[in-house]
Amino acid sequence: MKELSEPDFITEPSRNVLVYRRCDVLVVGDGPAGCAAAVSAARMGAAVVLVERYGHLGGMSTGGFVLWIDRMTDWEGRQVVPGIANDILERIPDDDVLRPPPELWGSRDEDQVAYWQDRTNAFQGTATWSPTVDPEMLKLAYMDLTLESGVKLLLHSWGVATVMDGDEVQGLIFESKSGRQAILAGVTIDTTGDGDVFALAGAEFETNTHRDDPNPGNVEFAIAYNIHDRMNISVRWGSVDMERYREFKNGKPDAYQQVMSKGRAIGVTDRPFPMPRADLSLFMALKLSGQSPLNFDDLTTVEVEGRRRMMVMFDFYRRNMPGFENAWIVDTSPQVGVRHSRRLSGVKRMAREDWQEGVIHDDEIGVSPSPNRRFPNVSVPLNCLAPESPNDLMAAGRNLSSDPATHSFMREVPQCWLMGQAAEIAAASAASAGIRVRDVDVDAARLGLQNQGVVLTRSAQARSDEADSGTDSECTR
DSSP: OOOOSSOOOOOOOOOOOEEEEEEEEEEEOOSHHHHHHHHHHHHTTOOEEEEOSSSSSOGGGTTTOOOBOOOOBOTTSOBOOOTHHHHHHTTSOGGGEEOOOGGGTTOOOHHHHHHHHTTTOEETTEEOOOOEEOHHHHHHHHHHHHHHTTOEEEOSOEEEEEEEETTEEEEEEEEETTEEEEEEEEEEEEOSSSOHHHHHTTOOEEOOOGGGOSSGGGSOOSSOGGGTTOEEOOEEEESOOHHHHHHHHHHOHHHHHHHHHHHHTTTOOOOOEEOSSTTEEEEOOOEEOSOOTTOHHHHHHHHHHHHHHHHHHHHHHHHHSTTOTTOEEEEEOSSOEEOOSOEEOBSSOBOHHHHHTTOBOTTEEEEEOOSSTTSOOEEEEGGGSSBSSSBSEEEOSTTSSBOHHHHHHHTSHHHHHHHHHHHHHHHHHHHHHTOOGGGSOHHHHHHHHHHTTOOOSSOHHHHHHHHHHTOOOTTBO
């Protein structure tokens, strides 16, 4: 079949679309943000429908094998991302979670830090609450929590168009094995990660990455500036001996570096992540640049080339790395690992300058650990989840409104839980009151978040008292 030399078009016939359901809140995409959003809204009494294109829940945190969940504690060891995060993780059996005990969170003891750093639970000289979990147990935790909350769940369903009335989003048209149908909603939440829904609705967005930052080297981030746009296929290997591997790496560092140098010569640069089971390892590799997660040809390239390179790495490790002689491939990630695609242009834009200066937003709906111990905790505003236009639409997760540097850590799983929980409390309040999301009573939303266990810099009551007395802090925006 010859490729077309120039664009060609066909005209689809018009048709009536069956309305499958009406609801208060529609959540599109069940990654970490989507699950948190749907559960939070349902707990507030809203009728919630959750649409997910895959046959499992969890998005990148399960299907993308982002099984190491980034820090939920600040640099002093205080858990600042609880709420839905705790509800999910407490459902996973202890044997399926790799983590330090709570009394070690924030520890700077050298021996403890060295031990837990080898198990992805210590960074910058501090032990942290950043567990690695089994993906199947995490899928079950998401599913059970979602269904127990009364959410209507639609799997294997893909949103393809928004239902619009002027500047208002009234729902979604989706495709499935059952055909083309529609869901009408009071508020629609885009938790697709890629901003698919707000792009369909005509909202403005950005696509530039941390790689494009003109001065990326002036601060340490969660990831290096030059890998912000990479995609990958992850893989788990079985019958490995992670303890023997660690003994070799730590006990014979020169020999270990010789092996890694030999690997780099043939393009093998990635190292194994530990899993809760000592006979399993995770490789979040190999990472490819120059591809777009918004282009199906590029996604196909990543799937094909990623698996080819995986086999080179697999053969190298089996032949050269102690502990991997008997390794076998357990599974590859059912989703392509994506860090960045679209970011909303919202009412507010989270910016590096704000959190470096310790700005506390007047519409704060959560707190994120900072990417470096030099900086205070990061205040997350509600309006970084709301577009200027259209109305009755929110976005939560890695498609938030921020600059690229801030996105480099706000895209992580705990931050997505935080944003999803906040978005849906605001959405449920807006749907109930029949108002725009941006007009929601922020203090009431903050109180609802506190009642669900969310940590705020200042309590909802204290913030309200300050506003009444006119004593807001100068660093509040």
